[in-house]
């Protein structure tokens with residue numbers, strides 16, 4: 339049913355990718371005079387005067403061991419935002435194709451669609467933040483190239499029912515992009531083990547959340563080899579810089595530490611929920627499978643501004659459809675969460 343030739347843009351199918359110096363010579367040599375680098379070095383303690391590995395193989399090999407997915411099924415980007423943008427540029431014809439998003443959800447799908455002049459079809463989540471399968475089926479037309487599903491979803495925090503995602507994967511002949519940025523915090527299983535089952539599946543993950551490396555900008559896409567080949571053709575030649583690659587390799591040795599943090603964050607999330615429930619301006623706290631919670635309040639703008647004045651920044655989601663009155667709160671350290679709760683005790687009493 340899914341055939342990459344039916345959805346890839348013609349210009350991308352025919353694209354002859356840029357061939358970098360490091361693509362053209364891959365072995366070891368003693369003198370490199372092929373890439374117009376500064377052979378004298380870098381004005382730093384460490385040398386960064388050579389271009390990095392364009393394919394970041396060392397990082398992919400480590401990730402492959404951790405994730406249980408072959409390196410050839412992994413794309414690495416400058417954040418998963420780069421992967422999202424490449425998907426649009428590779429598979430959607432500007433002014434002609436469309437994609438489906440299921441709001442409220444992560445904002446970059448819409449921004450990338452707008453940048454690439456690709457029409458958006460919005461099929462809102464249901465009241466309990468699950469997929470409206472009938473609505474999605476009705477929205478699909480001959481020009482629908484991708485459906486974006488974020489699970490656990492940002493900003494609602496819940497996971498999307500697996501069976502519903504499987505229904506879409508089995509029936510849609512375009513790409514199903516499952517954004518699992520928060521999967522490490524979830525009780526649900528990742529879809530990355532399903533790549534052989536579904537040739538139209540793209541799973542996005544990131545080192546920015548549980549791995550604590552948002553500043554390095556490393557996002558991952560997991561997909562069939564033929565889809566990964568498209569990513570590699572379209573990406574800028576050296577999209578993952580040398581410092582990020584080196585530091586990621588160091589960080590990936592510390593799986594235990596990251597797993598410890600995840601446990602702590604989940605404990606802190608539960609404590610935060612219990613504390614917030616005591617406030618009468620809190621109307622609801624939605625179940626979360628992520629490192630943040632969505633809190634429905636009587637006065638989101640008031641609470642947000644009150645906290646800003648105290649130097650505590652949360653995310654006001656009041657203007658987001660289906661999130662009216664809501665504030666999204668990232669789970670912090672025990673100390674930070676305590677500061678938040680203590681501050682909120684003064685809300686509404688003139689503090």
Ligand SMILES: Cc1ncc(COP(=O)(O)O)c(C=O)c1O
Nearest residue numbers: 417418419444492519544546557
């Ligand atoms: C659902 C979701 N996907 C992707 C991203 C972006 O991740 P990255 O830092 O890898 O670009 C975010 C960041 O907040 C996110 O919430």
